[in-house]
Every structure is written in structure tokens, then in C-alpha cells.
Amino acid sequence: MAGSLDFGALKGLKVLELGQLIAGPFCGQLLADHGAEVIKIEAPGIGDPMRKWGQAAPLWWPVVSRNKKCITLNLREPKGQDILKELVKEADFILENFRPGTMERWGLDYETLSAINPRLIMIRVSGYGQSGPYSSKAGYGSIGEAMGGMRNLAGDPSTPPSRIGLSIGDSLAATYATIGALMALYNREKTGKGQVVDSAIYEAVLAMTESVAAEYSHSGYNRERTGSILPKVAPSNAYPTTDGDILIAANQDTVWKRLAVAMGKPELAEDPRYATHKARGERQQELDKMIADWSKDKSAQDVQTMMDEHGIPAGKIFKAEDMFKDPHYKAREALIEVDHPNFGKLAMQNTFPKLSDTPGQVNWPGPVELGQHNQDIYGAVLGYSETDLQALADEGII
CATH class of the missing domain: 3.30.1540.10 (formyl-coa transferase, domain 3)
Structure with missing residues (x-):
């Protein structure tokens, strides 16, 4: 692939990021934050919907796609699938958060890809996991938060269950996917073989629910919403x-x-x-x-x-404006400014956690143009010429 980024604990690792929105791409962001070369693959002419999301402006994209390189590739076409298989030869990870079964329909299942590259680690993020009776259902973070038990506990008991104002289910699944990916990487160092990391949104949420299941199993106690307190934890x-x-x-x-x-x-x-x-x-x-x-x-x-x-x-209780005024935030550089071609100096959260010898960093915000790194990646990795790229574009492959 194109030249690796020269920083971080994950320097030298190569990631192909498929999928869109948050549950997969946030995993890619965490890996890129710490130096992995993440190549995000988007559908030609469409791109990730995150490019348009945000309250005041489309500002979610520069955060979730920071440090990534973006190329376009039509994975629904056989020629696009063949190109991905070529890219897989040099990849350490392939990351996707499509509905289970999608990669299999495209002939991009793990068995096929690992035959090309036995060291490949496939990171799969979905609502319900890759198996079980619900696996083929559409799954969003909010639904996973409900099934995992979090939504029932959020808010005041006098109101319907609340959302906390963030896509926490997606982010938790992505975080667990990242942990799983690094576990699989460590195992690969011992065995030389990759494996599949299966991170389900509802299970990532469930993992955060402390003793809720144990309390019910042991005594029949169903924990419910309690507003701003934890019952019996006072003051x-x-x-x-x-x-x-x-x-x-x-x-x-x-x-x-x-x-x-x-x-x-x-x-x-x-x-x-x-x-x-x-x-x-x-x-x-x-x-x-x-x-x-x-x-x-x-x-x-x-x-x-x-x-x-x-x-x-x-x-x-901090709001964003409080963060910018706070001396501790400033001392630890918890917020940083990144140069953006459209938004100028754009503030965003730094990379976490902090590592003493190989810290993460943000080198650039998300690429502005769709397919911005097509020449960089396809030229350096597959040796495609300008003529080749134009022909692929004319066919709707890139």
C-alpha cells in the first residue's frame, strides 16, 4: 500500500476499511489515531453518509475519518471485488460493518480472503453479530442500546427511556472491535494466522451493564431507571x-x-x-x-x-464551551486544532489513550474529495496508470 504513517504504536499496520457511518469507521479511526495506515473504501459517486452529518455543519466526517486515506471502489461489481482481493494481499486488517451476509454475497467472505492472505484479520461489526437468529436483521446503535439493556436504565423513571445524546452503542461496538483486533494481532504474532473478530452492538452494550444480569439471575431483581443516582450508592x-x-x-x-x-x-x-x-x-x-x-x-x-x-x-457538568475554557483540558491537550481546507482551524478531541513512547496524533482531518487517494493507492499498490484509472472510472468501478 501507499507509504505508512510515521508515528504511533500501530505504525506499519495496514487496514482496509469498508462500511460506513459509525460502528465500523470509529474502529478505523482508533487504529488510524495510533499510526495504522487506514484505507477507507467508499462507493463511487456516493460516499459515506457521515460526509453530510452534523448539527451546524458536516463536522462529524473530519473526526471519524481523520488520518485515513479514501479511495472509491464498487464492491457490487466483480471487477471491484477482484481489485479488493488484490489490495487484501498487503493488508493486516479488513474492517466492515455491513449487514451479515453482504460480504459473502460479494464473494468476499473470510474463507476466500484468508486464502489470499492467511495473516489477514477480519474485523466485523454488526447489530447482532455474525450468527444467531437475529444476525440478518438490520441493526443500528439505538436498537443495540435497547437490546443490550442500556436504554431501559437511561433517564428518569417518570419518563420513557432516554438516549444519552451520543451514538454510544455504535462507539462501544467499535471500541470492542478494536480491542478484539489487537488481541487477534497478538495471537497472529505467535501463530502466523489471522482470524475473524465478531463485535456485536448489543453485546458491547451488554458488557457495560455491570451486575444487571447477575442481580436478576440471583434474586429476580430488575434494575430500572433511577435518574441521576445509582440506587443505594450515596451520596x-x-x-x-x-x-x-x-x-x-x-x-x-x-x-x-x-x-x-x-x-x-x-x-x-x-x-x-x-x-x-x-x-x-x-x-x-x-x-x-x-x-x-x-x-x-x-x-x-x-x-x-x-x-x-x-x-x-x-x-x-461540562458542555463543549466549558471544555475550551478548562485549564486541565488545555494542559493535557485533550482538544486540538487541525487545519481543514474548508473549515480552517478545526477543533476536535485528541487521540486517546496517551502512550509515553509511541503516542498517537492527528495528522489531517478526513479527506474532502471522494476518491481523494485513488491515484496514491491504486498507483502505488497495484501499479495502475492514469489511463487505467480513467477506464475504471468510466466503467463505474472507481
């Missing part, structure tokens, strides 16, 4: 101040003692009604009212200062 909530709510989390015994001192009521630390985690859980509403009565006449900053002085986890 831990949002509390009012004169200029907005502040979160305080003092549910651990030692931290509760420090909060009692900060509120000027040190005797509460040893009061048997509040001294233990279990006791505080039984008096959750009572404690929340007590703390709210204490905090409501103080500024958020005054409360934050007292919490910091006493070693109590606390903080404001």
Missing part, C-alpha cells in the same frame, strides 16, 4: 448551587467522612445512620436533601474549592 448526585448544579461523589466511607467535615458536620461521619455504605444507601434521599440544603446558597466554585481541599471527587 452521589448533582446538587444545586447559586449558579448551576455540581456533582459530588462521596459514597465511599472514607470520602463520606471528609464530606461531613467539609459541611461542618463531622459528627455525621460516625453517626450509625450514615457511617456505612449500606446505611447511607438506605437513607439516600435524606442525604441528598441534606447536601442540597447545604450547597444551594453557595457558588459552584466555592463548593468545588471546598471539595478539592477535602479530597472529595466533585465537578461541574
Whole structure:
């Protein structure tokens, strides 16, 4: 493939990214963030719908496709499928999030591709996984969040289940896909063989649901929506101040003692009604009212200062504008600016996690033009000439 990127722990690895939207491409973003050469393949004349998504402007695309090179290829045509097979020869990963069965219909199943390149790792992200009675159903992140148990727990019990305002199901599936890909890579180092990574949205969500299944299995308890609290975990909530709510989390015994001192009521630390985690859980509403009565006449900053002085986890509820003003964000470069040909200096989140010796970085935002790297990839990898590329374009292959 075209020259590798010269940074990151994954430098030298080559990824072919198929699919669209978030569940697959976010996995590709994570790999590209840490130096893998990710070649995103889009349908000619169409491209990924993410190119047009965003609230104020189409700004999702520059984030999810950053550091990637983009080419066009019609995978529905035999000639396009043959070209992909040529590209597979040099790839470490092929990433897709089509509905299960699509790759098989195109003759691009893992058995076929691994025969070409036995070291190939296929990363497959879908709503329900590659097997089971639901596997062929259409699956979006929101549906996976519901099936995985998250949606039922989100929001206030007086309202229908809420969405948290992000495509968390897609992103979780992509994150688990990335973890699986790196596990498969480690195994390949020992065996020389690739394998399939099967990441389902509903299972990635399920993995985040803590003891929900165990609680039901053991005692028949169905956890339900509880708004801004976790039942029996107290005190831990949002509390009012004169200029907005502040979160305080003092549910651990030692931290509760420090909060009692900060509120000027040190005797509460040893009061048997509040001294233990279990006791505080039984008096959750009572404690929340007590703390709210204490905090409501103080500024958020005054409360934050007292919490910091006493070693109590606390903080404001951030919006984007708060992130740009925050000194910790600045010190750790959690937000960065990237030059974009259309949007100028475009701010976005940095690469995470931070690695001490081989950090990730953002070299460029998502390519603007559809097929922007066709010449780069097809010329360098397959030796296609300008004439070859024009003929393929005329046929609708690229």
C-alpha cells in the first residue's frame, strides 16, 4: 500500500476499511489515531453518509475519518471485488460493518480472503453479530442500546427511556472491535494466522451493564431507571448551587467522612445512620436533601474549592464551551486544532489513550474529495496508470 504513517504504536499496520457511518469507521479511526495506515473504501459517486452529518455543519466526517486515506471502489461489481482481493494481499486488517451476509454475497467472505492472505484479520461489526437468529436483521446503535439493556436504565423513571445524546452503542461496538483486533494481532504474532473478530452492538452494550444480569439471575431483581443516582450508592448526585448544579461523589466511607467535615458536620461521619455504605444507601434521599440544603446558597466554585481541599471527587457538568475554557483540558491537550481546507482551524478531541513512547496524533482531518487517494493507492499498490484509472472510472468501478 501507499507509504505508512510515521508515528504511533500501530505504525506499519495496514487496514482496509469498508462500511460506513459509525460502528465500523470509529474502529478505523482508533487504529488510524495510533499510526495504522487506514484505507477507507467508499462507493463511487456516493460516499459515506457521515460526509453530510452534523448539527451546524458536516463536522462529524473530519473526526471519524481523520488520518485515513479514501479511495472509491464498487464492491457490487466483480471487477471491484477482484481489485479488493488484490489490495487484501498487503493488508493486516479488513474492517466492515455491513449487514451479515453482504460480504459473502460479494464473494468476499473470510474463507476466500484468508486464502489470499492467511495473516489477514477480519474485523466485523454488526447489530447482532455474525450468527444467531437475529444476525440478518438490520441493526443500528439505538436498537443495540435497547437490546443490550442500556436504554431501559437511561433517564428518569417518570419518563420513557432516554438516549444519552451520543451514538454510544455504535462507539462501544467499535471500541470492542478494536480491542478484539489487537488481541487477534497478538495471537497472529505467535501463530502466523489471522482470524475473524465478531463485535456485536448489543453485546458491547451488554458488557457495560455491570451486575444487571447477575442481580436478576440471583434474586429476580430488575434494575430500572433511577435518574441521576445509582440506587443505594450515596451520596452521589448533582446538587444545586447559586449558579448551576455540581456533582459530588462521596459514597465511599472514607470520602463520606471528609464530606461531613467539609459541611461542618463531622459528627455525621460516625453517626450509625450514615457511617456505612449500606446505611447511607438506605437513607439516600435524606442525604441528598441534606447536601442540597447545604450547597444551594453557595457558588459552584466555592463548593468545588471546598471539595478539592477535602479530597472529595466533585465537578461541574461540562458542555463543549466549558471544555475550551478548562485549564486541565488545555494542559493535557485533550482538544486540538487541525487545519481543514474548508473549515480552517478545526477543533476536535485528541487521540486517546496517551502512550509515553509511541503516542498517537492527528495528522489531517478526513479527506474532502471522494476518491481523494485513488491515484496514491491504486498507483502505488497495484501499479495502475492514469489511463487505467480513467477506464475504471468510466466503467463505474472507481
